[in-house]
Structure formats: structure tokens, C-alpha cells
Amino acid sequence: MPTKEMEEARSLFIRRWGEMAACWGVSRTMAEIHALLYLATEALCTDDVMDQLSVSRGSASMNLRELVNWGLITRLHRRGDRKEYFEAETNAWTMFETIVRERRRREVQPIVETIEKCLEMTEPHGAPRKSDPNDDAESCRQRLTDILEFFELMNTLFNLMMKGGHHGVPTLLKRIGKILG
Amino acid sequence: MPTKEMEEARSLFIRRWGEMAACWGVSRTMAEIHALLYLATEALCTDDVMDQLSVSRGSASMNLRELVNWGLITRLHRRGDRKEYFEAETNAWTMFETIVRERRRREVQPIVETIEKCLEMTEPHGAPRKSDPNDDAESCRQRLTDILEFFELMNTLFNLMMKGGHHGVPTLLKRIGKILG
């Protein structure tokens, strides 16, 4: 039997999680559903979501599907039950990995490709000459290159973090801490 | 004299940067202005922004102010000129640091505080008993704790990355790479 405090805490977290989502380009309802499932101790069905968050069937269905697409929740069938149930990934690091991978694929990759294209388009042709920082085009290219390198470095960092599973990260951090004194 | 290719590349990058922004909860125009200033070799005034991006004076003014608030661009006055000019931070790492710091303050901090409050609200009172993973409330608290720890770890990582300036990061990555083989 869930206590009153527990219910309040749960709903507080769900609401805040939903509010924050807007800042990150995720719809409030989708984030609330995610939070609801993250805290749920057992899989919930569409009607549970509708009831607990007061959203329509359509919205619940769309948002649940989207969450499945993101890989943040999974469908679950139960023998002898026609309903579909949903379950969230509950390991915070796995969640993080999933989100970063998806965002990288959907959002970072396109911009990286665009930058590469921009650099190709503006490749200085003719005799190679010393790069002149006063040259408008050259400094523009330089900035594009800087951003590109930044993305590449972040990519490397993420790959390193995910290497060796989630347990690696806290250990990794301790080691970095030592390196940096 | 900017070449035709350079102009095309510039506008391509600006548009893509703007498109990506929506995914991250930033308005397209604000991101486009940011990209425009990032690539600009000299400070631009409001009219430059209006002309080059075809936006209204009001929008340019609002978005420029917002960018100043974020600390991504700075105002610039020139002797003998009434206009205000704007200049972007052009170091990618400084930019990154600014963005992460601001987002942390605005978006991560509130959710961390909410989680802490949730945990306080649901502190088990009475005789301390063994935590029981089957207990609904206890497993809910556990998940909240997990998320909290995740945020704390990310916080530590960011602080480490920023320790010792931007040059530290590539070096750091190389070292981590060696540690992990």
C-alpha cells in the first residue's frame, strides 16, 4: 500500500521531470510518461497511463510509441491478457547511453555532416598558400573546423565512458580525478 | 570579398544550426543569430542581423538579449557610433562550458532539488529496518537515489573537464584512452 507521502513524492518528481523536458526539446507528456514508468515497480498499460496522468488515449498511445522508438521503454505481453504493458529501463547509465546515442544519431550527425560539407565547399583551390588569419574565408573555415573537432572530441569522450559498461564510469572518474590531482 | 561558395557554406551552416536548435529547446532564430555571429569575422549590429537573417527588429532585439543573458555573445560599443554591436565567443570549449553551466543552473539544479525533496518526504520513519527490494516505496526511493547519483557523477565529470582550462580536455582524453587501452 503506497503511503500518501510516497504518492506525493512520485507525482512531484513526474511533474518536474515533465517541466524540464520542454527545455530539452521533449514534449511534457512524453517525459511524464517516462517518469511514471521509471518509478513504477511493475509494468503499466495504456489505461494506467491515461488514468494516472489524465491524458487521452490517443496521446498515451503516440507518446508510448515514441518512447519505445527511443528505446527508453519496452513493450511487454502477458499470457492470457490482451493488453500491452510497458516497462522502463531503470538503470540510469543505460538510460543515459540510450539517450545520448539517439540524440547523436538524430541531431549531432546531421550537423557534423553539414559542417564537413561546408568545409569541402570552401576548400581553397589553386596554389596552396599560407593560411592568413586576416582572411575572412580562412577564419570562417577555421571556426567550422573548431566546432567539428569539438564534436569529434565529445564523441571520443562518450565512447570512452561507455567502454567497459556502466561500472566503468565511476571508476573512470576516480582515475581522472587522480590524474588532475 | 567573400566568395560565392563561402556565402553558401555560411548560410548552410546557419540554417542547419537553427534546425538542430529546436531539438534542444532553443528557438530557431536565436540559434541562427548565434551561428551568424559565431562565423562573423567582425561584430555585427542589429540591422546586420535583421538583413542577413530576414527577421524583424523586435525578434532580433529579443534574441540578441537572450544570447547575451546566456553569455554566448557580448555587447560591444564603438566610439563615435551609437549602434550596439555584438560579438560571439568563438572558442568552442568556452562556448561548451558556458552552455553546460547555464543549463545546469537553469535545468539540472531544479530537478536535483526536487529529487532531494522527494527523498526527504519519503524518508522511512520508525524503526530502521532492512531495505526490502520488494517494498514498493523502497524501490521507488532507490530509483530516485540512482538518478541523483547519476547527476552528481555527471557534475563531477564536467568539473574535471573544465579543470585546468580547455587545453586540458584533449590531453585528458588521450590519457583516459591509454588507461582503457
Next chain:
DNA sequence: TCATCCTTTCAAAACCTTCTGAAAGGATTC
């Protein structure tokens, strides 16, 4: 085959964000 149960779809509605443009505000120069 029909009835039931559940999910998905989608056009219309509701809602929210952003932009526009004109007006007001404020600083500087003549």
C-alpha cells in the same frame, strides 16, 4: 461469423511559442 477488447490513426481543436511592427523610451547631437 459476431462480439469483444485493445490499439492505432488522424482531423479538428486547443494550446503554446515565436515573430512582427508600430509605438514608446532613452541617449546623443545640433
Next chain:
DNA sequence: GAATCCTTTCAGAAGGTTTTGAAAGGATGA
């Protein structure tokens, strides 16, 4: 003080996103 120049503000318009709810789709069991 008036004119000029530039910035800011904000109500209304425009545009975009999300939700709703009803209808269609599809599976299962009687």
C-alpha cells in the same frame, strides 16, 4: 529643446506542436 538615431517593449498575428476523441483496424475467443 528639437531632431535624430537606436533600442526595447508588447499586443496581436502567425505559425507550430500537442492533445483529443471518435472512428477504423486488428486480434482473440465464443
